[in-house]
Amino acid sequence: MARITHLVTAVLATATLLLPTPAAAHQDSPRAAAPVTGQSSAAAFQHPGVLLSRPQLDLARSKAFAGTQPWKSAYDAMRTSSYASLSWTPRPRAVVECGSSSNPNNGCSDEREDAMAAYTQALLWYVTKDARHARKSIAIMDAWSAVIRDHTNSNAPLQSGWAGANFSRAAELIKHTYTSWPQVSRFATTLRTVYLPEVTSNVGCKNGNWELIMTDAAIGIAVFLDDRAVFDRAVATWRARLPAYIYLASDGALPRYPADCPSIDTRAELIGYWQGQSTFTDGLAQETCRDFGHTGWGLAAIAHVAETARHQGVDLYPEAQPRLSQALYFHARYELGTAVPASLCGGSVKKGLGPVTEVGFNALHTRSGMDMPTTRRYTESKRPAGVSHFLAWETFTHADNPA
Known part of the structure; x- marks a missing residue:
């Protein structure tokens, strides 16, 4: 019965995947929800267009050379690093x-x-x-x-x-x-x-940051190769993983099941996959009760894929907005000192989200006009963002950058 319920849920999820999920009100709630756009992915690729566009680069360059903060300090950190x-x-x-x-x-x-x-x-x-x-x-x-x-x-x-x-x-x-x-x-x-x-290999049963980071690479490679089929597959993977990584109350009593993982098809298995968390609230992520570090990688990769897709005329941010905004707020507030309730991860979380919020915050706040004071405070406290694994210099490239 669990497997049948899971399949029915998956069918319904697929049918509604392109619709934004209403987000509950919170301190970082949007002024107005953006509509889902229906762009075709058939247009020619725009270059440069992997995570960054030329207008974004030009704005960051002009701000740094003008000595404007936070771009100047972020640029100085980059140019004086060993990588330079x-x-x-x-x-x-x-x-x-x-x-x-x-x-x-x-x-x-x-x-x-x-x-x-x-x-x-x-x-x-x-x-x-x-x-x-x-x-x-x-x-x-x-x-x-x-x-x-x-x-x-x-x-x-x-x-x-x-x-x-x-x-x-x-x-x-x-x-x-x-x-x-x-x-x-x-x-x-x-x-x-x-x-x-x-x-592009199947890691459906792995913790969600894996598939999201891999999809970040896949969509970047697709744009560089001008490969429409790979690009579309990356978008489809992102669309399936997003609702299985960040929970919203509108999902029901339980989070969405991960796609392509037949070994997780019962309530007990799903709760185990969510690190033993059995009560769910808006913005909770699949790895929250593991640690905030891996969760931060997942949230950053969600924004990276949406950013690259947007440069190619496919706006995924309306789909990401309800979940990503809630997740950024959820984790930022605990990083900033909000007491952890007993119902969350047994009353204790492993902090260390890291400087992972620049791209998502810029897209939702600077471009879309969402009022996100908690996420803003956390983002600004981590500037200038440095490097880690697949994250690099994002204060310089994406801080307050509406291009």
Whole structure:
């Protein structure tokens, strides 16, 4: 009976997936809900358009050079970081082996750090117009495309998502703003044959941050490759995972079941998947009672996918708005000191959300006009946002950026 109920629920969820879910009122509630848009994804891709658009880059550049905060301090943090060094030396390898928590760590940290450096150098190229940064970004990507052939062990899909997200951002910027990259086709082949199979693999039963981070990489790779089928698949994956990651009361007594996970089809199994939490409230995430750190990665990836899709004419933010705004508020208020009730995670949460809110807050507040004082206070307290795994310099790129 549980499996039948689950299937019926899944059918109904699919039928209503494109409709925004009403959010309960809270301190960060919107002034007015934006309507769902019905753009077709058939238009030509816009470049550069992976996480960032040219107008966003131009605004950030002008603000930093004018000495305006928070862009100036965020830019200074980026340009003085080790990732900005013109002496950065890549450390590629043919097989990157990453177990749980990157143990064993055979190239895992090296790959993530090199992808971060490639993206940082690409940003610095655009901002400074110093071609040395473009050439350094290219040298890092060329070093990896000449060598990398596979990712192995249990963390291979997530590792590919972390690295693939930043590599696709770097590649997009260089390809569409710099004059010469002789090995661009080889790098494109590497993204398609080495990274894409991993970030589109089935991880339906894993904690939700996995699939969201992988989809962040997948949609970035799709735009770089001008691959409409991969792009549409990434959007579909995001649409299925979003309501299975963030709960709203309108979902009913229980959260949505994760797609493509037949081993979770009873109430007890679903509660176990939600880290043992059996009472649900607006904005609670599937990993909240695990820790806020992994939850923050999931929320950031939700916003990243929506941001990239928006640059390509597919506005996912109306769908994300009710859940993402509630989740940002839910976690920000506990980070800022709200007492944890006994009904939440047994009365104790593991904080550490991190600087993950810039992109989502900018989209919902700056562009859409939502009044989000709690999320604003938390976001501003984390500025300038630095780097972590697949997150890089988002105060510089997305703070108060309506472009």
